[in-house]
Amino acid sequence: MPMLPDWPTYLGAPQTRGRLRSVPEDFEVEEQFDVEFSLDGEFDWLWVEKRGNNTEYVARRIADLAGVSLKAVTYSGLKDRHALTRQWFCVHLPGKQGRDWDGITEVSGDSFWRVERWGRHRQKLRPGSHRANRFVIRLREVVGDRDDIDRRLKMLCAGYPNYFGEQRFGHDGANIEQCRAWFEGESKPQRFQRSIYLSSARSYLFNEVLALRLQAGTWLSPLEGELYSLRDSGSVFAAEPDEGIAKRIAEGDIHPSGPLFGKVARHSVTAEVDALEQSVFAAHKTLCDGLLRHGMKMERRSLRVIPKELCWQWLSDDQLQLQFSLPSGCFATALVREFINA
Template sequence: MIKREFLQDHKSLDFKFYQNVDDFIVEEVPIKFAGRGNFIIAKIKKQKLGTWDLIESLAKGLRIYDNELGYAGLKDKNATTTQYISIPKKYSKDLKQFRHNKIKILETTLHGSKLNIGDLIGNKFEINLHEVQAQDVGKIEKLLKQISKVGMPNYFGFQRFGYDGLENLEKARKYIYEDYQIKDRKISKMLVAAYQSDFFNKWLVERLKQSDDSFKAMDGDVFRDYREDKFFTPKNFTEIMQKDFEDKKIVPTGLLPGQKAFRSIKDARKIEEMFDDTYIKEKGYRRDAIVYPSDISVSFDKNTNKCKVKFTLPKASYATVLIENIANRNLKA
């Protein structure tokens, strides 16, 4: 597994980070719901349950198929998380009777369609860092402000690759290139996604080598327009485009190799093609190279040496990567 590198080259900060229900709190920032329609949107708080565990528990409790339920994103198991789940309106009576010791339905509204992956704006995080030195609190605050300005490299975090990351990547390689059988379609999709993500992370490390204090956009990059949410590749990278990038109107993207994904051109392609794989038959994607944390706050309890950091990240980005960026060290492989 490649070591995740960052734009800030400071001495590593020595603190402890734990993922548990007290120290890792996540709340989904939802899209705007219609307030009417054939689907109940339930705001649900859960502990020690992953999203798939939540879906399984809800389906069992409501006596329905799990594919009738919709969700916008996957949330960690070892955390206290709040997320939105869509349920067909016809099960409203059953939902009112639903009880589970790790699941609490906070509120409900209505919407016109089932929730799908990506139907969210982002996530709010509240994370406790332990054994923080008092002199490092100011450094943490300064780093977070700097990262919010220049952006955080949008790596896939260690969770993407599973507990046995290297072993999972090898299984994915055998599944793609050899006659390695995986009966569970969900597992095979997860392994291939991890394999694609590893290419992206390696590409991002290489691109950071071409950058200094901020990410360097290149001629031939595929950009995403934030407002239109569309990809485009300009014939030439101009000063106006550089200004748009600095003003956070557009962002360079990296490739998750696969079918039907845009490829970069020119100088950007020379780097990208080293981390491409046209043999992968699954759908490919592009992912923002950097993301910008917002709503940042830092507080410190000198009696416990515990530092609480709060921030919001766009969807599909990892809070653990931001913690790594602050610490300037990888938490796990």
């Protein structure tokens, strides 16, 4: 039985159905990241296209080929395994001239990864450095009301709930189950797994808060004690919930924010928002206590995300293609679940 809750949607449960990721090419993701190489330094940056491999696996193979430890290889974001993706990797090679990465390709069955271009740089690639991801998504075997899909997509151009996608939580929410077992002393995960579990726990708590506000009709309503997130920047600020704030929310300039749980930060929610979030934390005490023990610090994430340049076209009677960009860390699957059961 799936462990994850069926978190509510903004537009109500869609009645149409379709297939997502029939093949990896149905889900294309490309990092939006402008790089100007210094042509010297200690770092090789590699632009990699991959299919059927996760980011961690490719990082390990790059480390092997470069003759360095996995710690010497970095990337900005994790990309889906069941997709066709393009992203940057970085290899630290101090005191070396780098290696020739031209033509590096590895194929295993239907999976592959290859270096499409590369360059030398003085700067290290750090997590979360890319500004956005560009998506091309194809849905097959679509059955239902095409007019309803078009209506929903037009509404989603103005934004949708910024849920973490189900892939963050593992198959049927297994990451959350394993995280609880770890926090309760029933297991001892490896280092890489620990970071995944910590991230999954914070994402789960955020989704719970967002779901509660969505059900209450306050996810886009300014409440007392709110911290607001600036569109695209992630910076937060406090302000009284007046007409000016409501207008900026309506225009998409700012969004109410939700918690990425951890130790209380310098800027904190108060009053009505604090009471609401504390009710969620109290219901998931095991996760919260574990996150505090492992040194997590409270951060904020916008409750809404607005896709850029969202457009769509019907390739045939039962195939729909979408194109859009999202800020890094936001999930395309959270958009898809608003207009179709896939």
